[in-house]
Amino acid sequence: MLRALETTRRLWNEALVQRKMRWENDRHATSYSLQASILTAEREQDGLLRELYSQPGQDVLRRLERAKSFFERRTRYPRFKKFRRSGSFTYPQAYNESVKLDVVRNRLFLSKVGNVRVVFHRSSPKDSRLKTCTIVREPDGKWFASLVFEEIVPLQNIQVPAAPLSRAPVGVDLGLLSLIATSEGEKVVHPHFLRKAEKRLKRLQRTLTHKRKGSRNSDKAKWKVASHHCRVRRQRLDFNHKLSTKLVREHGFVAFEDLRTRNMVRNSKLAKSIHDAGWGQLVGLTEYKALKLGSIVVRVPAAYSTRECHCCGTLNQVALDLWQFECRGCHHCWTATSRPPKSC
DSSP states (O other), X not given: OHHHHHHHXXXXXXXXXXXXXXXXXXXXXXXXXXXXHHHHHHTTTOHHHHHSOHHHHHHHHHHHHHGGGGGXXXXXXXXXXXXXXXXXXXXXXXXXXXXXXXXTTTEEEETTTEEEEOOOSSOOOSSXXXXXXXXXXXXXXXXXXXXXXXXXOOGGGOOOOOOOTTSOOEEEEEOSSEEEEETTSOEEEOOOHHHHHHHHHHHHHHHHHTSOTTSHHHHHHHHHHHHHHHHHHHHHHHHHHHHHHHHHHHOSEEEEEEOOHHHHTTSTTTHHHHHHHTHHHHHHHHHHHHHHHTOEEEEEEOTTTTTBOTTTOOBOOOOTTOSEEEOTTTOOEEEOTTSOOOOO
């Protein structure tokens, strides 16, 4: 699999060079169909390309085709890929027996690669077919296979499940002291996975800088740093999975404040804590899980959300450093849910 990963990286760089040279010299754009035909001809001469299944190679060209959104000012210019121990390649039509699952022997057959020993984390869904398979290698050297199944459902039987009335609606305030604070008064403490791992990460990074580049000890030190970063990422993902599942199971309507995280991380004092919180990941997980359980998830604009009284709708002039205020319309006393209440 490592050879297939390296071949897809080399194919990306060569296709990007071809696009750049053709545009800079002749001012002609290069389409996917043109590069796909060139790839077919090169496979007869290049032994490494022949060892790679045709569809992962075509998927690399499709990824490069999607990267042209740079000209629409929606992303950065595609860059060349360096040799790394991480990356991915995809079988876009895994249903044509290019990928086969053997649950009994714990094997995954990949065309042009062979049988690979795997550990299935969950059983394959019934009454569905395998659609795509993406092989991913993490920076710490671990391999994962992401399988996408297509469930066949008749169009006339599609119904959007209604949210049960037994599950009360809830509003969720995202914060840093408390990761979330609900309208019911419940608070979830920020786990600070990255902050807790910083001490060991600093020591590992310091050890890496003392190693000679290209040596075996340097590779071992890089692996330790990457492994610890992956551990932090998986801890955060596991925590957000459990928290999002709890929200959609207990509430039929969940309202998140729509924070502009991209603007907020420009604050150098809060950027690390905001990235460590994983607000966008939590909201995204909650949205897709709500579809299965019939819950509704909405994003509410965050403007004036701490000043507007949801009882009467009055917009109060409240400073950000105040934790408690009394609504001037209905005279109801409110306490900010994202911060601990001020002792009286």
